Amino acid sequence: MNDLESQTIYLQDSVIKLSAGQRSDQGRKEQNEDCLGFFHPEGNLLATKGAAAVIADGVSTAEAGGEAARYCVQEFLSDYFDTPDIWTVSKSAQKVLTAINRLLYTRSHEYLSTSRGHICTLSVLVIKSKTAHLFHIGDSRIYLIRNNELELLTTDHTTQLNRKDSCLARAMGMDTHLEIDYLSMEIQQGDLFLLSTDGVHDSLTPAMLKQLSLASEDIQQNCEELLEAAYEAGSTDNLSCQLVRVDQLNDESINQMNDRLTLLPFPPELEQGMKIDGYLIEKELYASNRSQLYRVRDLETDQIWVMKTPSRNYEDDTAYIERFIMEEWVGSRIQSPHVVPVHIPNRAKNFLYYLMEFIEGVALDTWMIENPSPKPALVIKLVKQMAEGLKSFHQRETLHQDLKPSNIVVRPDNSAVIVDFGSVFVAGINEIFVPLERDRILGTMNYSDPVFRLGQNTGIKGDMFSLAAITYEMFTHKLPFGNALESCETPQQLEKLNYIPADRYNPIIPIWFDRALEKSMMINPTQRYDSIDQMMQDLTEPSPDFLVPREKVQKTPNALLFWQLMSLVWFMTALFTLIAFWLK
Incomplete structure (x- = not known):
């Protein structure tokens, strides 16, 4: 040797x-x-x-x-x-x-x-x-x-x-x-x-x-x-x-790491008509306290892209900069027709930003306003595509952690695309030591797993919670816990949360479908599904376990007979509804 x-x-x-x-x-x-x-x-x-x-x-x-x-x-x-x-x-x-x-x-x-x-x-x-x-x-x-x-x-x-x-x-x-x-x-x-x-x-x-x-x-x-x-x-x-x-x-000290991460300066405040690194700013698409999105045109190729830039509020925040740089790195490795592709340019950058494919369409929150009574089959189609997008993250040991309607675009052909990487957690990157406390994004209050916000990482079950909450809203235009999630800051408050049955807002929803949603959003993560595939199975085919009404059966002979008859009616109704609304 x-x-x-x-x-x-x-x-x-x-x-x-x-x-x-x-x-x-x-x-x-x-x-x-x-x-x-x-x-x-x-x-x-x-x-x-x-x-x-x-x-x-x-x-x-x-x-x-x-x-x-x-x-x-x-x-x-x-x-x-x-x-x-x-x-x-x-x-x-x-x-x-x-x-x-x-x-x-x-x-x-x-x-x-x-x-x-x-x-x-x-x-x-x-x-x-x-x-x-x-x-x-x-x-x-x-x-x-x-x-x-x-x-x-x-x-x-x-x-x-x-x-x-x-x-x-x-x-x-x-x-x-x-x-x-x-x-x-x-x-x-x-x-x-x-x-x-x-x-x-x-x-x-x-x-x-x-x-x-x-x-x-x-x-x-x-x-x-x-x-x-x-x-x-x-x-x-x-x-x-x-x-x-x-x-x-x-x-490496924190100062040395900061020097390495800040080699590229933040872009200046961008406005329509400005040019940066050969890209023409055509329109601001979105702005928050953490980032901005612009539609830009490559002056060399005439190609349209979306440019994401960091917020100047965080120019001195090394943890924020590391996370922003990681977004591009992660996005370039997720391959799915239902996740926006990240574009790696063939020329050098002079500023910190990254490019994504421009997706024609509207954000899901806007789509829901424009489609107040969508066909169930169409909603299920979109949910399946969101699930496939999430699975492409999970296959690479990556969690999205902030799935919400504004982070999903519905194309004109009614296909769904996940368009954000701002809160991702990557297990492989988390193994790499850095001399700082990494930036931890908690997701959006009404859609992210409340257990995660209390410090527990529930893995893919957190993304499953978000997907179920969005599905619930698409069918009901309501939230599964109302506004109660916004005030949950302790385990005791979590224990008091009550799931609102979806058929209270939309009576055509079968009980088996609603109970599958409920299981996906159980406050105790161990009571949820173990995989998105299991969840989608129960959302698309009636589970025998979910055909019995959730109300407790009364301990009287007449009430018992009544609920036995009602169970049969529910079973027949569920099958009819499945054929009429879900599989057409």
Whole structure:
């Protein structure tokens, strides 16, 4: 293996220095069934994905164990860095490892008659920002040496057969279901990670592992000495190890970060007829205390765009600027016919702003005024499209967090498009350390999840709440809790909230539809649906659980008979209404 020199890696938000070394040898065996690899990208990819060290040990009793080890290392280092940069480390790695495990298992069973098992151990270390992420299965190991103390971070997945012999209980390719250990931990400057296969750590004591790993500043030489010592100690297995040292962590101050984020100045106050960076300002579309939207024309291409500019109220607010910059970055990565595309220009900017496609149409709040009695089938069509737009955010571990009628445009062809990124939460970006408290937008009072405003992030269930509230309003022109959400500031006030049945305002709404909306907006998030697909299923097809009226049945024989008869009537009415109003 070639030496891996100490390198300076420039993160989007900081500078980190890592030193890495690795070595693999067949030892006393005829062939080497171990495999290892280390990769670090540069620039933004390092900020979003981190650097990765991977070590695998092919199971000697499986004829294709070495092949499996090589495949694991190569595919992980290739596919992990190709996953969306919005994803968290955990989601990216789990997706890749699951796919690798499935293929290894399939290959093993293709050659079942010849016992060509594609089975290996695997240990992965990903260092992103100030966090180490560990993924592990089998009996290869990851150690941490910190403050001259050696700590084993992984657990061997083995079953003891007798005093001398053991076998693997879990490994890559062994089963269709991948059960892999995951650990994340904050790292410190000076931390040294040791990854090894059993040919090394089974032959050396913990004291020797620590001593040899710290023997010199040249960690590649230390890797060589670890293998040599294991060989001299009588190891009969393949020998492989890696050392990854954290030489320097982010030391960027808030002032330095501010200098970096404010390289581009805020645009001046823009008016119709002004020009900026080759764009003609044609019309102001929207203005608030946080941002402005303008319709602009590219003077080179004659193309119409929407330009979003930051509010000058926040010129000194670093957290606000970071969020504004992130809007463009996130928007350019969300791909859906129901989410506005962000345009990345091919010329340099002189000011802070970003461009979106200009969507012909009207905002949903205006559309509802212009369409006081829309056909239910049309409303359901729009709701389905909004749901698809939200799902495109969720597929990239991104929450919208501020879905409301003014953030949705209805095109002339009656299709819906989500047009705002101002409150998004990106799990993968949230993993990156910055020396400030990130800007936290709470959404719009009557549409955002009230639990979120009290400090609890309810994930996709928060966006589901917003979608249900908008659906309710489209059918009733009212809000599901009236104006009560505006005054909710404590958990006690939340508990007193009462959902207003939608059929009180619009009698054609079937009970099953209304109860699906109610479930989507339960104050206790655990009582809501687990996915938007489940919610849409119950909004488009009657759920048997929702065909019984919500009123409590009276405990008298006549009342009981009455409600039994009414349940039958409701069932028939619901089916008729579904056919007449929803599916036409």
